Amino acid sequence: MTGKLKIGKEHGQRLFREMLRIRRFESKCAQLYQAEKIRGFLHLYDGEEAVAVGVMQALQPEDAVVATYREHGHALARGIAMEPIMAEMFGKVEGCSRGRGGSMHLFDRATRFLGGNAIVGGGLPLAVGTALADKSLRPGAITTCFFGEGAAGEGEFHESMNLAALWKLPVLFVCENNLYAMGVPLEVAEADTEIFHKAKAYGIEGEQVDGMNPVAVEIAAQRAAEAIRAGKGPYFLECRTYRFRAHSMFDSQQYRTREEIEQWKERDPLSHMQQWLTDAHLMTAEELAAIEAQVDEEIEKAVAFAEAGTWESVEDLERFVTMDEVPQ
């Protein structure tokens, strides 16, 4: 593992456990999709777990997070309980968006998780706004905004970069560059495929990070968060990563080869982390087994919670279309 961070046993196991929670949660979601318990779109994060888990290590409770429609990992790593997330996937009223959002729109007020946004690039202006508010109301707080490299093609990306830099707003922009915007390869969409160059064009400090390595991501995110909290304005991380599964459940993946997928799977952040922790004597076989058992139990409980959940009353269909007050 690279970087100067000294990883102890607890820390290393935490990174591994968080990634494993995401991987196995989503594997269960895929099964539940086949079983038609989960419907709509389901975008899985397999292969990209190191990005969410690494970045979240640098965040504080008062920070805000704006995510994408591929946000189960961000939601879990941010600390939203698995039970309301799974219940949301089922569309139950116990879900973290009361069944109104589903997989793509997980929200949680307690952790300032401002949603999966399913408009590519649509979350960036919002993040600029929360950062603007925080600058006055919550000094030191930062907004972390996740988006894919496809967002770099959108005008909203550029408008947001410029305003965040111009007003020195506390935004951590995290580009999850998984090389394909749905099926459009990076080189087919971008004149300059080094996305972090675009941040530099706006005077934003930016760097490219190995998004398959949670420690590398964490080191970069800590460095970024520290600079942002010191009032230096926004920071940009381009995390190079790869999605092991299809874009969604309706994707025959004609745009990439099996060989390419297999090559990237050799860099699987989970198996690498597991190997590294084992080799460094930071995780015994018993500890690994215990972590796996804990995660499996958590997922089992989440599924049971979702199964036992109830449906929002149809009389409440229009509830929250307009609000009676601003929730405090």
Place this chain on the structure above:
Amino acid sequence: MSDPAPTRMTYREACKQAIRDALNADPNCFVMGEDVGRYGGCYAVTKGLLEEFGLERIRDTPLAESVIAGAGIGAAIGGMRPIVEIMTCNFSLLALDQIVNNAASIPHMSGGQFAVPVVIRMATGGGRQLAAQHSHSLEGWYAHIPGIKVLAPGTVEDARHMLAAALADPNPVLIFEHVMLYNEEGDLDPAVDAVDISSAKVRRDGKDVTILTYGGSLPKALEAAEELARDGIAAEVVDLRVLRPLDDATIFASVMRTRRCVIVDEGWRSGSLSAEIAARLADELFFELDAPVRRVCTREVPVPYAAHLEAEALPQVADIVTAARRLAKPQ
């Protein structure tokens, strides 16, 4: 004890006073938009406010409607009370994603966890020979969208007081100020220091025909009513004020009295707000109507530059008079 004399001011000045009051009342309130500071606002509404409130509270932005709207939405979620100005509703199309997909959707989509108390002001309407990209009336589109409130102040009083009500509302509120109204003068009753943003108002009583309208068409409707009165037709003029949600009760009550209705809407006729109101009247008052509902709308063209063509395209007093006369014969 005699009432204090009414204050006379322009619609523009009323808008500015409303903003000034809001900034004085709440330290978390601020204005952001293109040219709102140094230039003083495209229609001079915010002129002088930068000197009064400083750069942090009167924020000039880049020309970037999407992030202007989005940052306002995010700041509102974060606890501020932003007043976002978008120069004209024609430019707001560049901000539609933020307004529709975020502001209007997040409260419901989040199961009520987040409110978006942002106010977005924009100029609307034609009549100044500014051609197609500065003259359209798009408020009817916004009125289509659940989750936002749409206001159209048509009087100086509403221009003066609607903003405070909009800022006090926990929902995203869009305010459409008609460009032809900014120079209009009106009296402000000193006894009125607040207005609601839920009701339509009868601006002139009449028993023969109801003219439903809002915003920049309100003065035209009142002038038309004056002319109709000379023919012996008593037209009731209802100012919708709030385009979403529509105040059905006031609309229906007026049409129940007159049994005839002309809707004046500066939007294009097809798929318009006037079409929605006509449909509601057909649904609810079918057996009460003595005549079909008539509409006076903008002709279905991009509003042109040349004065005579523009005048032909937009609803005019004569069009309203003609439509009303056809419904209600002089007594």
